[in-house]
Amino acid sequence: MINSLLKKLFGSKNERELKRLRVLVEKINAIEENYTGLDDSQLAAKTDEFRQRLAQGETLDDLLVEAFAVVREAAKRVLGMRHFDVQLIGGMVLHQGKIAEMKTGEGKTLMATLASYLNALPGKGVHVVTVNDYLASRDAEWMGQVHRFLGLTVDCIVHGLTDEQRKKAYSCDITYGTNNEFGFDYLRDNMKFSLDDYVQRPLYYSIVDEVDSILIDEARTPLIISGPSEDSSELYYTANRIIPMLKMGELIEHRDGKIGQTVKEYTGDYTVDEKAKSAMLTEQGVAKVEKLLNIDNLYEPGNIEILHHVNQSLKAHVLFKRDVDYVVKDGEVMIVDEFTGRLMPGRRWSDGLHQSVEAKEGVKIESENQTLATITFQNYFRMYDKLAGMTGTADTEAAEFHEIYKLDVVVIPTNRPMVRKDQSDVIYKTEKEKFNALVEDIAGRYEKGQPVLVGTISIENSEILASLLKKRGVPHHVLNAKHHEKEAEIVAQAGRKGAVTIATNMAGRGTDIVLGGNPELLAQREAATAEDPEAALAELLAKYQTQCAKEKAEVLEAGGLYILGTERHESRRIDNQLRGRAGRQGDPGESHFYLSLEDDLLRIFGSHRVAYVMDRLKIPEGEPIEHGMISKAIENAQKKVEGHNFEIRKHLIEYDDVMNTQRKVIYTQRKEVLAGENLRDIVIGIVDELIEDTVATFCPEKTSPRDWNWNSLSEDIYSLFNMLFTVPEEVDAQLTQVQLIQNLKDQVHQRLEEREQEFSTPVFEHLMKVLLLQTIDAQWKDHLLSIDHLKEGIGLRGYAQKNPKEEYKREAYGLFMEMMGRIRQEVIEKLFRIQLAREEDVERMEEQQRQRRIELNRAGGEDQVRKPMTRQDAKVGRNDPCPCGSGRKYKKCCGA
Numbered sequence: 001m002i003n004s005l006l007k008k009l010f011g012s013k014n015e016r017e018l019k020r021l022r023v024l025v026e027k028i029n030a031i032e033e034n035y036t037g038l039d040d041s042q043l044a045a046k047t048d049e050f051r052q053r054l055a056q057g058e059t060l061d062d063l064l065v066e067a068f069a070v071v072r073e074a075a076k077r078v079l080g081m082r083h084f085d086v087q088l089i090g091g092m093v094l095h096q097g098k099i100a101e102m103k104t105g106e107g108k109t110l111m112a113t114l115a116s117y118l119n120a121l122p123g124k125g126v127h128v129v130t131v132n133d134y135l136a137s138r139d140a141e142w143m144g145q146v147h148r149f150l151g152l153t154v155d156c157i158v159h160g161l162t163d164e165q166r167k168k169a170y171s172c173d174i175t176y177g178t179n180n181e182f183g184f185d186y187l188r189d190n191m192k193f194s195l196d197d198y199v200q201r202p203l204y205y206s207i208v209d210e211v212d213s214i215l216i217d218e219a220r221t222p223l224i225i226s227g228p229s230e231d232s233s234e235l236y237y238t239a240n241r242i243i244p245m246l247k248m249g250e251l252i253e254h255r256d257g258k259i260g261q262t263v264k265e266y267t268g269d270y271t272v273d274e275k276a277k278s279a280m281l282t283e284q285g286v287a288k289v290e291k292l293l294n295i296d297n298l299y300e301p302g303n304i305e306i307l308h309h310v311n312q313s314l315k316a317h318v319l320f321k322r323d324v325d326y327v328v329k330d331g332e333v334m335i336v337d338e339f340t341g342r343l344m345p346g347r348r349w350s351d352g353l354h355q356s357v358e359a360k361e362g363v364k365i366e367s368e369n370q371t372l373a374t375i376t377f378q379n380y381f382r383m384y385d386k387l388a389g390m391t392g393t394a395d396t397e398a399a400e401f402h403e404i405y406k407l408d409v410v411v412i413p414t415n416r417p418m419v420r421k422d423q424s425d426v427i428y429k430t431e432k433e434k435f436n437a438l439v440e441d442i443a444g445r446y447e448k449g450q451p452v453l454v455g456t457i458s459i460e461n462s463e464i465l466a467s468l469l470k471k472r473g474v475p476h477h478v479l480n481a482k483h484h485e486k487e488a489e490i491v492a493q494a495g496r497k498g499a500v501t502i503a504t505n506m507a508g509r510g511t512d513i514v515l516g517g518n519p520e521l522l523a524q525r526e527a528a529t530a531e532d533p534e535a536a537l538a539e540l541l542a543k544y545q546t547q548c549a550k551e552k553a554e555v556l557e558a559g560g561l562y563i564l565g566t567e568r569h570e571s572r573r574i575d576n577q578l579r580g581r582a583g584r585q586g587d588p589g590e591s592h593f594y595l596s597l598e599d600d601l602l603r604i605f606g607s608h609r610v611a612y613v614m615d616r617l618k619i620p621e622g623e624p625i626e627h628g629m630i631s632k633a634i635e636n637a638q639k640k641v642e643g644h645n646f647e648i649r650k651h652l653i654e655y656d657d658v659m660n661t662q663r664k665v666i667y668t669q670r671k672e673v674l675a676g677e678n679l680r681d682i683v684i685g686i687v688d689e690l691i692e693d694t695v696a697t698f699c700p701e702k703t704s705p706r707d708w709n710w711n712s713l714s715e716d717i718y719s720l721f722n723m724l725f726t727v728p729e730e731v732d733a734q735l736t737q738v739q740l741i742q743n744l745k746d747q748v749h750q751r752l753e754e755r756e757q758e759f760s761t762p763v764f765e766h767l768m769k770v771l772l773l774q775t776i777d778a779q780w781k782d783h784l785l786s787i788d789h790l791k792e793g794i795g796l797r798g799y800a801q802k803n804p805k806e807e808y809k810r811e812a813y814g815l816f817m818e819m820m821g822r823i824r825q826e827v828i829e830k831l832f833r834i835q836l837a838r839e840e841d842v843e844r845m846e847e848q849q850r851q852r853r854i855e856l857n858r859a860g861g862e863d864q865v866r867k868p869m870t871r872q873d874a875k876v877g878r879n880d881p882c883p884c885g886s887g888r889k890y891k892k893c894c895g896a
Helices: 002-010 013-030 034-036 041-044 046-055 059-079 085-095 107-120 135-141 144-149 163-170 178-189 211-220 233-245 281-292 301-318 354-361 378-383 395-406 431-445 459-472 486-491 521-525 531-556 572-579 598-606 607-616 628-675 679-698 711-722 737-759 760-798 804-831 839-859 862-866
Strands: 099-101 125-130 154-157 174-178 205-209 223-230 251-256 261-266 268-275 278-281 325-327 330-335 371-375 386-391 409-411 426-428 452-456 475-479 499-504 561-565 591-597
Touching: 013 034, 013 059, 013 085, 013 233, 013 409, 034 059, 034 395, 041 046, 041 059, 041 144, 046 059, 059 085, 059 107, 059 144, 085 099, 085 107, 085 386, 107 125, 107 144, 107 174, 107 261, 125 135, 125 178, 135 144, 135 154, 135 174, 135 223, 144 154, 144 174, 154 163, 154 178, 163 174, 174 178, 178 223, 178 371, 178 378, 205 211, 211 378, 211 386, 211 395, 211 628, 233 281, 233 301, 233 354, 268 301, 278 281, 278 301, 301 378, 330 354, 371 378, 371 760, 378 395, 378 628, 395 409, 395 572, 426 431, 431 452, 431 459, 431 561, 431 591, 452 459, 452 591, 459 475, 459 499, 475 486, 486 499, 486 521, 521 531, 561 572, 572 591, 572 628, 598 628, 628 679, 628 760, 628 804, 679 711, 679 737, 679 804, 711 737, 711 804, 737 760, 760 804
Parallel strands: 099 386, 099 409, 125 174, 125 205, 154 174, 205 386, 426 591, 452 499, 452 561, 475 499, 561 591
Antiparallel strands: 223 371, 251 261, 268 278, 325 330
């Protein structure tokens, strides 16, 4: 009550922020006329003037008013578009490092030119991040005209560029690209062997378009660069064959008379928890799998690998649906982004899940991969000195943005009042009734010429609806992951008279829907087939401008764009994105969601209450329930799911924060080595650490020197530095640990200088660099594999009343320190043992080996040489213990 009273008196935090920014807007408007009289060259010269003033000590905030006025004037001249006052406010919010929430169609793309220009003036590089390559290329070309006019350099990062092209693009003042490209370039840079090969500069300022999609929806999946590991395709096929023989069960409760308590039991071979998206074998299922695989105990240590494959195959069969979670295209399983409906080529589910889906679909199983480098989007984008974002739907996730990224959300008002009508949801008993009602509604709107945009949450549903509309004779476009090539063009024309467009999860974000159609796109498409496209374009443009203006009037008369949702998404933002396609810039519009009790969200989250009401009211088939209370209940269910998903993302980043600290240490060390300025100091530092650790191990400070373990010390010194350390016959009782350490350091440093003279300084420095890099990379790769294995089993610590997160931090730290120790030891052992060989010496040694083989063959007789080789012992299986006695599997030891 006190909070609402204070809000009435002083306004909300958002309103106070807008009020403060409007003062700056008035200043920009006041000086607008100062720039209209300048010619093009004078206006472009302002960029150099601003840069000089920055060099003299002024700040970007000091330049903001003038810089925004210059960009507004440049956009008027180059694009014929003048920034609205609300866009100026949005530009200021972006400059402050916050998120600007603007409704769809309010001009976020143009708004970003203000903040990107201002922050590009220091010359450190601005990154504008978009959700796909098409939008990155489009915006770099379209908005880049404004920046180039003002003397800035602009380029774009898309899939398939060479390192030279990427380096050139990153060196520009403003670089457009997708989140995946920026993130993968960062990882690839930190795997290179020369600083000159790095393509990215230090991360300075980034504007993330569709920030909710990139920093929240996609943040559940980390970026991973991986390489091939061992092949286990046969196990996937084996597991895939037995899963269809299992039967799904459920959790049942019954009262046990003997103990007088309610007992929970699972029926069937496995159970599915759709809320948690998990599946697990029951005791009955485990027994059945053991029988089918002819093994005694599925949980024996030797069968853990088989158990893993069975569990992943079970998930693939019961939780992942074709044309919903993935599609099969050109003999390849491609993931469908659950939030945008787009295909994600090159992305694969980890931990063998993707291979299990490939086995299920009968396509070629690609080899499993081992992680070589990985980072989450959260930790990548938090490395920027300043981060900003823009979207039409961020306010519902404001708490997460602040907690994870320290980003505040500012809601920008619309340029014109919003007049779209958002109807209450209607709910049908069955999916069949819902689809019949949808088709009737769409057909009625089509007949009166009103454009309809239908949003579905899966490819499967979009194709069901398309087939029903085809039977009804309603022409339409289907836009989903199977038909994404013409995505932007289809969406751009979705506002034409009588257009019916079916889009999966609002694919086509970032493309404006213009009522009546976009005359420029229509003209360009037709001109492309003409003999002289340039001559045809002007004539066609005039023709389509007239036609589209007439169509727009008819569409406005029909009620504007009609948004039809076929199902509620688990995130309110996705529903709001769909609604937001209508009602741009004060246009009329309407939105309506059709649901059924068989929809996933309602089925999983308490549709039984609604079903009970429908049964009690005896609602006949085909009649829906429509009430604001039901919409509210569904919204509450969505809030629960959003909270659950937030916990998943928070869990991911808490674990990755541990890795992020380790990643920074390794990447910093790599850069120091690549810089090559103090390699000798690095190596001497490692040598000194090893000497101190070794002496501390065998020569405890509080023990008499006569009791020190001199023989073990000597052995370790020889093992590490390839140097004989003579054990003294008579030990000086006054000798201290510090004196011994210094004595050893002097000897090893002397030995290091001798090694340097053997090789010559340039060669030795190159050798140190190569050894350090190769060892760091090899050990880091193995460490990532160890961390993957640690993550797999860490959750089980909860059964021992231990906090899995704390256990993970402790053990990950221990593994990291072990890895750092191995790096130090391996580098030094190699450095003190490696031999320099001339090319002619290598050739002579190879010739000697060839001659020796020939002599051995002759000694054994010609007939013996031709005899096939016979194995004396039984064949060793890949998973059998290695015959050498190491205790490891053969494939991991001598058979590697």
